[in-house]
Amino acid sequence: MASNQRSEAMLLAVAAVLFYAISIPFSKLLLKQIEPTMMGALLYLGAGIGVGILSLCTKKHQKKQESLQKKDLPYMIAMVVLDITAVILLMYGVQETTAANASLLSNLEIVTTAVIAYFVFHEAVSKRMWIALLLVTCAGIILSFDGQQSMQFSYGSLLVIGSAAAWGMENNCTKMLSSKNTYQIVILKGICSGCGSLLIAVLLKESLPLFSYALGALMLGFVSYGLSIFAYIRCQNIIGAAKTSAFYAISPFVAALLSFFFLQESLSCTYFLGLAVMIAGAMVTIWDTLHSEHQ
Numbered sequence: 157m158a159s160n161q162r163s164e165a166m167l168l169a170v171a172a173v174l175f176y177a178i179s180i181p182f183s184k185l186l187l188k189q190i191e192p193t194m195m196g197a198l199l200y201l202g203a204g205i206g207v208g209i210l211s212l213c214t215k216k217h218q219k220k221q222e223s224l225q226k227k228d229l230p231y232m233i234a235m236v237v238l239d240i241t242a243v244i245l246l247m248y249g250v251q252e253t254t255a256a257n258a259s260l261l262s263n264l265e266i267v268t269t270a271v272i273a274y275f276v277f278h279e280a281v282s283k284r285m286w287i288a289l290l291l292v293t294c295a296g297i298i299l300s301f302d303g304q305q306s307m308q309f310s311y312g313s314l315l316v317i318g319s320a321a322a323w324g325m326e327n328n329c330t331k332m333l334s335s336k337n338t339y340q341i342v343i344l345k346g347i348c349s350g351c352g353s354l355l356i357a358v359l360l361k362e363s364l365p366l367f368s369y370a371l372g373a374l375m376l377g378f379v380s381y382g383l384s385i386f387a388y389i390r391c392q393n394i395i396g397a398a399k400t401s402a403f404y405a406i407s408p409f410v411a412a413l414l415s416f417f418f419l420q421e422s423l424s425c426t427y428f429l430g431l432a433v434m435i436a437g438a439m440v441t442i443w444d445t446l447h448s449e450h451q
Contacts (some may be wrong), residue, residue, distance in 0.1 A: 165394040169403035172387035177410035179380035184255040189369040191362040192247035197353035202377025204346020211339040221337040231329045238326035239349040245319035252312025256421045259411035261316040268324025269401035279396050284444035291437030295430045334393040342386050406438050
């Protein structure tokens with residue numbers, strides 16, 4: 157892998173992480189005014205519509221990529237179904253637990269992604285990557301001992317864990333499409349997942365939010381889902397699903413920090429210990445990316 161490709165991959169990973177980090181704390185705020193399934197629908201619709209507008213504005217400067225074809229349909233269907241499942245579980249989970257709790261638990265998506273990538277899709281996972289994943293898991297175990305704000309295993313926590321597992325499977329489906337046109341993938345992913353979630357919200361008789369809150373959710377979806385997914389897919393195409401997901405190790409801690417400032421959720425000593433271990437896992441991931449070739 158060329159040096160400029162490694163650099164591009166890490167920049168894309170960092171961008172994806174930072175964009176996604178704002179998702180849970182700000183979703184927590186909006187869930188006071190928007191019901192969970194409707195919230196999930198608006199987030200994905202915001203992603204699809206936003207990236208669609210971005211595609212039209214940047215059409216002249218886009219690199220040529222292969223379009224999606226009929227043979228990609230099974231992965232597209234699986235991706236959309238898993239997205240709908242994951243976002244609905246996450247929104248209900250966020251509603252039932254703290255934003256910091258949900259953010260930290262979502263790191264289990266990293267381990268799920270890597271395990272499925274290795275055992276199902278036979279993606280190469282180096283010893284360094286397994287060490288990084290072990291550190292991520294250890295950080296989760298450390299945080300689980302905090303009885304106040306972090307990982308309390310409640311009904312809401314189980315829903316977040318379910319969403320992490322669904323997104324772990326979805327990440328690998330998306331990886332199979334990552335060499336195709338990124339704009340097409342994100343637009344279809346956003347519109348289809350959004351419309352599917354919206355249909356479920358209607359069947360559940362959830363009410364439409366006020367325009368100002370709906371607009372806020374759409375804008376949040378564009379940034380935290382649309383731009384994040386866009387950068388994530390581009391990064392996946394360079395370094396694979398396992399490594400790209402491992403970079404997300406830091407995202408929950410950024411989200412928890414935002415929860416501290418915007419939601420007044422306290423940060424414990426356990427949080428900082430877990431943060432140190434999680435950062436170590438992220439550093440090992442970066443080391444592995446710099447010293448190994450993408451297969």
